[in-house]
Amino acid sequence: MEKRQRQTFGMFMDIRKNGTSYLLVLPAMVYTFIFGYMTYPYMIIAFQRFNYTKGIFNSEWVGLQNFEFFFRSYKAVTVTFNTIFLNLLFIAFGTLTALVIALVLNELRKKLFVKISQSVMLFPHFISWIVVSYVLYAFFSMDMGLINKLLNMLGIASVNWYTEPEVWPAILTAMNVWKGAGMSAVIYLATITGIDETLYEAAEIDGANRWQMCLRITLPLMMPTVIILTLLSIGKIMYGDFGMIYALIGDNGTLYSTTDIIDTYVFRSLRQIGDPSEAMAVGLFQSVIGFILVFGTNAITRKFFRDGALY
Amino acid sequence: MKKFSLSKTVMYALISIYSAICFIPMLLVLMISITDEDAVLKNGYSLFPEKFSLYAYKLIFTGGSQVMQSYTISIFVTVVGTLLAILVTSMAGYTLANKHVKYRNLLALYFFITMIFSAGIVPWYMMNRMLGLTDNILALIIPSLLFSPFNLFLVRNFMNGVPDSLRESATIDGANDITIAFRIYLPLCTPVLATIALFYGLDYWNNWWNAIMLIDDQDLYPLQFMLLQLQSEISMLNEMTMLAGTSDMTLPSESVKMATAIVTIGPIVFLYPYLQKYFVKGLVIGSVKG
Numbered sequence: 192m193e194k195r196q197r198q199t200f201g202m203f204m205d206i207r208k209n210g211t212s213y214l215l216v217l218p219a220m221v222y223t224f225i226f227g228y229m230t231y232p233y234m235i236i237a238f239q240r241f242n243y244t245k246g247i248f249n250s251e252w253v254g255l256q257n258f259e260f261f262f263r264s265y266k267a268v269t270v271t272f273n274t275i276f277l278n279l280l281f282i283a284f285g286t287l288t289a290l291v292i293a294l295v296l297n298e299l300r301k302k303l304f305v306k307i308s309q310s311v312m313l314f315p316h317f318i319s320w321i322v323v324s325y326v327l328y329a330f331f332s333m334d335m336g337l338i339n340k341l342l343n344m345l346g347i348a349s350v351n352w353y354t355e356p357e358v359w360p361a362i363l364t365a366m367n368v369w370k371g372a373g374m375s376a377v378i379y380l381a382t383i384t385g386i387d388e389t390l391y392e393a394a395e396i397d398g399a400n401r402w403q404m405c406l407r408i409t410l411p412l413m414m415p416t417v418i419i420l421t422l423l424s425i426g427k428i429m430y431g432d433f434g435m436i437y438a439l440i441g442d443n444g445t446l447y448s449t450t451d452i453i454d455t456y457v458f459r460s461l462r463q464i465g466d467p468s469e470a471m472a473v474g475l476f477q478s479v480i481g482f483i484l485v486f487g488t489n490a491i492t493r494k495f496f497r498d499g500a501l502y
Numbered sequence: 503m504k505k506f507s508l509s510k511t512v513m514y515a516l517i518s519i520y521s522a523i524c525f526i527p528m529l530l531v532l533m534i535s536i537t538d539e540d541a542v543l544k545n546g547y548s549l550f551p552e553k554f555s556l557y558a559y560k561l562i563f564t565g566g567s568q569v570m571q572s573y574t575i576s577i578f579v580t581v582v583g584t585l586l587a588i589l590v591t592s593m594a595g596y597t598l599a600n601k602h603v604k605y606r607n608l609l610a611l612y613f614f615i616t617m618i619f620s621a622g623i624v625p626w627y628m629m630n631r632m633l634g635l636t637d638n639i640l641a642l643i644i645p646s647l648l649f650s651p652f653n654l655f656l657v658r659n660f661m662n663g664v665p666d667s668l669r670e671s672a673t674i675d676g677a678n679d680i681t682i683a684f685r686i687y688l689p690l691c692t693p694v695l696a697t698i699a700l701f702y703g704l705d706y707w708n709n710w711w712n713a714i715m716l717i718d719d720q721d722l723y724p725l726q727f728m729l730l731q732l733q734s735e736i737s738m739l740n741e742m743t744m745l746a747g748t749s750d751m752t753l754p755s756e757s758v759k760m761a762t763a764i765v766t767i768g769p770i771v772f773l774y775p776y777l778q779k780y781f782v783k784g785l786v787i788g789s790v791k792g
Binding site for chain 2 (some may be wrong): 201202205209211212213214215216218220221222223225226227228229230231232233234236243247285291294295296298299301304309310311312313314315317318319321322324325326328329331332334335336337339340344349369373374377378382384402404433434436437441442454457458461470471474475477478482485
């Protein structure tokens with residue numbers, strides 16, 4: 192008790208001493224309080240039948256009914272599976288592509304070529320998913336898209352891609368790699384550049400060729416970064432990319448069976464169906480599992496790579 | 503005479519192909535946007551426009567069009583939002599890097615908790631409704647975008663590298679923290695401020711989440727959100743005309759759609775050299791040690 196009093200007192204003294212410093216941090220603190228801490232209490236509406244006019248204090252309590260509704264519907268399994276499955280595809284193909292590009296770029300010695308190709312492959316990272324949806328449409332449109340034109344040239348009938356759910360995990364993975372792999376490759380390349388030059392010099396004296404150096408020096412030394420980044424992504428596996436899925440799929444219900452994720456489901460419950468309590472229940476389910484995963488993967492990271500842990 | 507190396511050739515080819523894969527889709531969109539509408543409808547999308555036309559761009563840039571309205575909104579939101587965000591973030595970063603503030607690590611934890619644990623979109627939406635941040639321009643500037651702990655830590659780490667003797671000599675000369683922050687620290691930290699300016703700026707420019715959640719008024723649609731609406735509206739309109747059999751009245755939809763997409767990425771292309779330089783630097787620092 193006394194210790195706490197002293198601490199409160201100490202903080203008071205510190206604020207008096209460094210008043211202007213605390214003044215500078217105040218806007219950020221107020222912002223974080225409002226949009227961070229003050230949002231936490233709203234999570235209890237998962238256990239209510241929330242009504243906008245009655246508010247959080249007067250809405251009816253319904254226990255676990257919202258959760259029951261979600262888990263009894265076949266949707267629970269579908270959206271959870273899709274979220275995890277798509278994320279796994281993105282992580283696997285994204286990491287692999289980025290790794291190969293980084294290793295190859297590192298071998299190339301023509302500076303201008305490397306610079307230009309880097310600029311080109313970074314570009315998709317900076318555009319929004321909505322612009323990407325236009326790119327996608329240019330390829331997969333039923334009667335004007337390039338893909339169907341190509342198929343027609345080969346004598347195959349046009350396919351209406353926007354009504355074929357089976358192909359979408361592949362398309363989404365391709366688009367995810369297209370947008371993100373260049374950036375990851377550049378990050379990996381920065382790790383490679385950080386590797387001690389003398390290791391390569393020593394290997395060269397020992398008669399190693401470039402291929403051996405790549406396999407025995409570069410790859411093992413960049414593994415920690417690769418594993419850390421992968422673990423971080425696995426920690427976030429319960430969180431889908433709403434921006435991506437909604438921009439590319441939108442409200443196209445035909446494709447939901449393979450593309451609907453938790454985030455789009457929550458969005459629809461909240462904004463289109465207008466059931467905030469149901470949305471919150473699903474969101475809470477996502478947060479709890481997500482939280483466990485973030486903690487778990489971070490614990491693993493901390494155990495094996497001290498420097499790479501998030502906290 | 504250099505030795506021909508097969509593996510080198512394969513590697514150059516691989517990177518060239520991947521670069522082409524990244525580049526050609528954007529080129530396709532550009533080409534469709536400058537193709538005559540009839541040519542598009544007759545031949546489908548093509549990388550090599552049969553008949554060149556700038557009609558789509560003329561249509562977009564006519565006064566009073568929705569695209570111009572949205573463009574104005576997006577530019578306003580991005581400029582004002584980014585400036586405010588830099589101000590809030592750099593001021594907080596200064597305090598967190600100030601070694602005379604005894605509880606600076608406690609403050610850092612305060613920001614870190616909200617970064618790790620978010621309540622999700624429903625509480626976020628409720629809070630904005632309660633604050634009246636719906637259907638006005640502030641709803642596009644304040645929620646989510648104005649301050650990010652990630653950028654705060656980026657600034658703090660950079661400011662930790664500024665020698666403390668500068669602060670001490672300024673204090674002896676009678677300067678207070680506000681003067682030190684704005685007159686000494688911020689000018690010294692231009693590289694990291696440029697980085698977070700690009701992070702924030704890009705977030706604002708590409709954001710449509712705030713619009714889809716909080717904006718119903720069409721006059722307030724930012725460019726990205728307008729583009730999303732355009733995609734669904736035009737295809738709906740075309741379906742309707744197809745059903746009604748009045749196909750002689752065709753909107754110049756295909757080229758206009760693609761032209762709007764191109765216009766949307768205009769500023770990004772324009773700022774690309776800077777983006778690349780500072781963005782990658784910031785990301786590398788952030789991803790390897792957050």
